[in-house]
Amino acid sequence: MNTTMSLHQLGWSGFFQQQLSLDEFENCRIARVLEHHRTRYLLQTETEQLSLTIKADMPALTVGDWLLIDADKLFIRALDRLTLLSRKAAGSKVAEQLIAANVNTLFIVNALNHDFNLSRIERYLAIAHESGCEPVIILTKQDCCENVDDYLQQIHALDSLLMVEAVNSLDVQSVEKLHGWCKTGQTVAFVGSSGVGKSTLVNTLMQEQILATAEARADDDKGRHTTTSRSLFVMPTGGVLLDTPGIRELKIADCEEGINAAFSDISELATQCRFSDCSHQAEPGCAVQKALKAGIIDERRLTNFFKLLREQKRNGATLAESRSADKNLTKFYKKTQNLGRLNKQSGD
Numbered sequence: 414m415n416t417t418m419s420l421h422q423l424g425w426s427g428f429f430q431q432q433l434s435l436d437e438f439e440n441c442r443i444a445r446v447l448e449h450h451r452t453r454y455l456l457q458t459e460t461e462q463l464s465l466t467i468k469a470d471m472p473a474l475t476v477g478d479w480l481l482i483d484a485d486k487l488f489i490r491a492l493d494r495l496t497l498l499s500r501k502a503a504g505s506k507v508a509e510q511l512i513a514a515n516v517n518t519l520f521i522v523n524a525l526n527h528d529f530n531l532s533r534i535e536r537y538l539a540i541a542h543e544s545g546c547e548p549v550i551i552l553t554k555q556d557c558c559e560n561v562d563d564y565l566q567q568i569h570a571l572d573s574l575l576m577v578e579a580v581n582s583l584d585v586q587s588v589e590k591l592h593g594w595c596k597t598g599q600t601v602a603f604v605g606s607s608g609v610g611k612s613t614l615v616n617t618l619m620q621e622q623i624l625a626t627a628e629a630r631a632d633d634d635k636g637r638h639t640t641t642s643r644s645l646f647v648m649p650t651g652g653v654l655l656d657t658p659g660i661r662e663l664k665i666a667d668c669e670e671g672i673n674a675a676f677s678d679i680s681e682l683a684t685q686c687r688f689s690d691c692s693h694q695a696e697p698g699c700a701v702q703k704a705l706k707a708g709i710i711d712e713r714r715l716t717n718f719f720k721l722l723r724e725q726k727r728n729g730a731t732l733a734e735s736r737s738a739d740k741n742l743t744k745f746y747k748k749t750q751n752l753g754r755l756n757k758q759s760g761d
């Protein structure tokens with residue numbers, strides 16, 4: 414990476430600027446976290462890269478964070494985050510693993526082939542809602558698919574306001590559809606299963622072979638990065654791209670709010686249940702069950718909603734809590750499946 418970069422090139426925007434006092438603006442140096450190592454952070458300022466030793470009295474930081482340092486390169490304070498991608502460490506009630514900060518747009522990548530999976534897209538939408546990132550769904554391998562419109566319709570049926578673009582990741586012109594989200598001052602990241610074309614998209618957006626794609630990896634064993642081990646890239650369009658194994662491996666964890674936001678149709682119905690603590694199992698006056706029976710909500714979607722809630726509870730809770738939470742949700746899950754079967758039998 415160039416050692417000199419303007420703050421704008423690094424992704425700086427008004428949201429961060431307004432947090433600075435006049436004194437800080439005049440006397441502090443602003444830096445963004447490029448890498449998180451065990452004992453230190455690698456920072457980029459406008460003029461240089463430098464190493465910041467992690468101390469006990471510092472807040473936990475992650476790739477993408479902004480912070481202020483003094484003339485002696487000592488930590489002063491971190492700036493408030495616009496967004497935060499994180500996950501709860503398995504089995505722990507408190508430990509939160511920070512994955513990436515201040516990502517504006519989360520590109521959710523799915524391929525237009527057997528990989529296409531609405532439930533997986535919903536899972537990533539919940540992560541985006543929880544983190545505060547704007548989700549944009551990218552459907553790759555458009556060039557290998559004959560019924561792209563069918564897939565677009567399936568996504569719009571989830572939520573008509575969702576942003577979705579079908580692309581051929583290998584084609585520079587096709588990927589221009591994403592440029593609007595990749596401008597100066599914007600930070601983006603990609604999530605999606607292995608093989609959907611994330612590395613290919615990164616290379617096409619960067620207009621150079623930054624990451625090894627599937628073929629290149631088959632030829633040599635050096636891992637994903639061909640030319641670099643960096644995790645922050647400035648795109649020719651001016652925006653910043655964050656790419657770390659942690660971002661790629663994001664899974665549902667502690668994100669009940671995000672799940673409810675991604676399934677707002679169902680969570681809104683749940684507010685109409687007769688009992689405010691309705692578990693949507695056998696209670697009278699359950700609006701969720703009523704909607705399921707009436708075919709207003711889709712069985713696959715409802716099942717996925719409860720599956721994700723169950724997963725995030727299991728990740729977030731202690732073992733004892735999670736066992737009992739699991740039992741209740743398993744009951745509901747089974748009931749939903751039975752109801753679905755009944756509906757099918759009765760020809761719905």
Ligand SMILES: Nc1nc2c(ncn2[C@@H]2O[C@H](COP(=O)(O)OP(=O)(O)OP(=O)(O)O)[C@@H](O)[C@H]2O)c(=O)[nH]1
Binds near residue numbers: 553581611614
């Ligand atoms: N025809 C076509 N092939 C694509 C497209 N996108 C990706 N590919 C191919 O799909 C394969 C997998 O792409 P990658 O970019 O390595 O996938 P990835 O998502 O980065 O995979 P991981 O690094 O394992 O997470 C490669 O052979 C790409 O050339 C596309 O839009 N059209």
Ligand SMILES: [Zn+2]
Binds near residue numbers: 683700701
């Ligand atoms: Zn209910």
